[in-house]
Amino acid sequence: MIAVVTGASKGIGKATVIKLKDLGYTVVAISRSLPEIGDEKIQADVSNKEDVFKTVNYLISKYGFIDVLVNNAGFGVYGSFLETDLNEEEYMIRTNLLGPIYFMKAVLPYMVKERRGSIVNIISEAAYVSSPKLLVYSATKAALAHITNGLWAEMRKYGVKVSGIYPGPVKTNFTSHPSFKGAKDSFSRFAVEPEKVANAVVKAIKTGKREIYVPSKLALDPYFLKLSYIMQSITYRFAGKYFS
Structure with a gap:
């Protein structure tokens, strides 16, 4: 099986x-700089x-x-709305939002024709809570969340799975952008390992679950996310049945 x-x-x-x-997929790794690993780079x-x-x-x-x-490709710029470039x-916006749209537009016709396949979008908790000094980043993730949820409802009748992964802070190079200078410690305190998000991706591929949350180490995080998921699930289950 081929995974991109x-x-x-x-x-x-x-x-x-x-x-x-490790699970046996032939993996095509894509990034702006040539990836180090992957069956095809x-x-x-x-x-x-x-x-x-x-x-x-x-x-x-x-x-x-x-x-x-x-x-998964995406990045953030940190700073007040008046300060950011x-x-x-x-x-x-082109990377975080249009990039996934381009890939889904290119891949979905083949998946629909075969009535199989999985799309997993790495989103963010910021989709539901607009973080100060990450306003445009939060907006890109909110837009991707809406597209993912609506597409989940549209694709069910074709047998194509569509899922969104919602991690909190993760130990990645996300804060390596110069704009995060002085804010890195705030993110790293509650960050989880990227392998936890990778495990959530595997769960999404297997189950086709619409939303999968990867909570941060912040104590109340899992409870707020659970409540959000319940309310969203009710809404999209109804929408999926009504509009399909």
Whole structure:
């Protein structure tokens, strides 16, 4: 089986590549800098629509089908809305939101035709709680969450699984962006290992569960996320039945 993982050079993406390889998948690792691991390593910018469709067309011609797509590529810019650079924020929107949309648009027609396949989007707790000094990042994740949830409802009748993973802070290079200077300790205090997120990806592939949360080490985190999941589940179960 063929799995494609974006943002595969470090952190969650790298941990996911390792996990899926251990499970027997042929893993295509994609990132802006050439990945170190993967059965096939591709250097591509997910924010570039032409790059994405060219890559997917190449993979389909080579392997015939993509069984799993993990949209993980993304980054954040930290700072007040008045301080952050607009050009960086525009690039963040293209990477965090348009990149997954491009990949899903490219891959889904094949999955629908075969009536199988799994899409897993790495989102964030920030999708539900807009974090101060991470406003545009939070907005990209909120938008991706809405697309993922709606797509979960649309794809059920085709047998295609669509899931969103919602981690809190994770021990990755997320805070390596210069804008996080002075804020790294706040994130690292409650951060979990990227392998926990990779395990959630595997669970999503197996179950097709709409939302899977990976709580931080903050004591109240799991309870707030559980309540959010219950309310969302009721809404999307109804929407899935009504609009399908």
